[in-house]
Amino acid sequence: MVPICMGALLNTVGEVNFHMLGFVATLLSTILRAAKSILQGVLLKDERMDSIRLLYHMSIPSFFLLLFLTLVFESSAVYDEDLHNNPRLWLLILVSCACAVGYNTMTFVVTYYTSAVTLQVLGNVNMLVNVVVSVLIFQNTVTGTSVAGILVTLLGVLMYQRANQIKKFFQMLNRCTGGHEKE
Template sequence: MSSKKELIFIGSLILLWYCSNIGVLLLNKLLLSNYGFGFPIFLTMCHMTACSFLSYVSIVFFKVVPFQRIKSRSQFFKIATLSLVFCGSVVGGNISLRYLPVSFNQAVGATTPFFTALFAYLMTFKREAWVTYACLVPVVGGVIIASGGEPSFHLFGFIMCISATAARAFKSVLQGILLSNEGEKLNSMNLMLYMAPIAVVALIPAVFVMEPNVLEVFVSVGIQHRFMWIILILNSVMAYSANLTNFLVTKYTSALTLQVLGNAKGAVAVVISILIFQNPVTVVGIGGYTMTVIGVAAYGETKRRYN
């Protein structure tokens, strides 16, 4: 691949990654709030169903990555544990979108490095350089400031968002511990291939118990809003695309590039969501979110230098 073609290819991948990540966030908000389809567990089940099917097609038929088999019962139980934690983080994130604007959801989500460092220390006793921990102060401080300046602040939504962010960080640390054995390591695409069906199996009974009238409302809202079906399908495909492009961007660039792009993605998502949903923002809220993003960027840089 020539240098010019390679740049176009990588640029297209990054654009698709941005569109997938921001798109799934905005469509989640649209379905959960604007269309009145308040069933975050069912929505997560749709995402996981799409991830199950599309992962199988991508790996088995299109051979995006080599297929990796589960080698033991122990490895399966480890993957199942990761799947349930991952599932909890997605459900929590979707629940929070019912009550919080996307902009504030992204501000809270930016604190993932804080929880990752916390769980890494508690579970593996891994210590970072003091300057790395110092960079987490503005990460947390920014969210506290943003919370105080958020006109649409909702306590339950905030708790769900924090829980989802913590669960996401917990899953990444847990993955490093459970699948640390060379014989048990799976790339992220094969891990999704196994995790997604397990999540669907876990979510089906949860939907019937916690959202018993989902099918009735689903049909009713679908008749009232003709495009809801298309939005739901597109939303579910984007959920898989976000995972696939995340893997590909890391493969063709680097983990550091992904982190930098991720920080910028959060800011882009905030701006786009404010323009689309017209949710009110304050100077204090914007200042708090900016502080958090700067703290995350500094944290990533210090980890690269001192680890």
């Protein structure tokens, strides 16, 4: 996990448009996402709750929270008649809802079959893909430090994926050098 965190730190340091508020928001969202993943893992494995039931229980509070935030920040859209009579908009909203249900269900399945830590590692890979797509589509500026951060994060993900092989290598190296392994 250390290389993944160091890569994220290098990305932050190398960010051209760095702002402390954005950094704090990103840090807070990462911590909350990790807490959510751990809670989901406990509910799915220890409490033996299936993915659809967990989605049902999570969707009701999420709906009311998002409804409240919509009324607070986008209240003018509620009264816009053009939005209410636009069938294409409602079709896109339904497609977006279906995508959200599928995404959350797959997230629960990944958490159930792997772990919350694996889900966080995949989240870091997702962030790297977003950076690459952003550079390709929008030609955003990327510094050398950010590129180094991406490479270090990818190295950390590779090390996480191969953790058992790395552990065996160091155990073999320890035996070859005459070191004594602690139990």
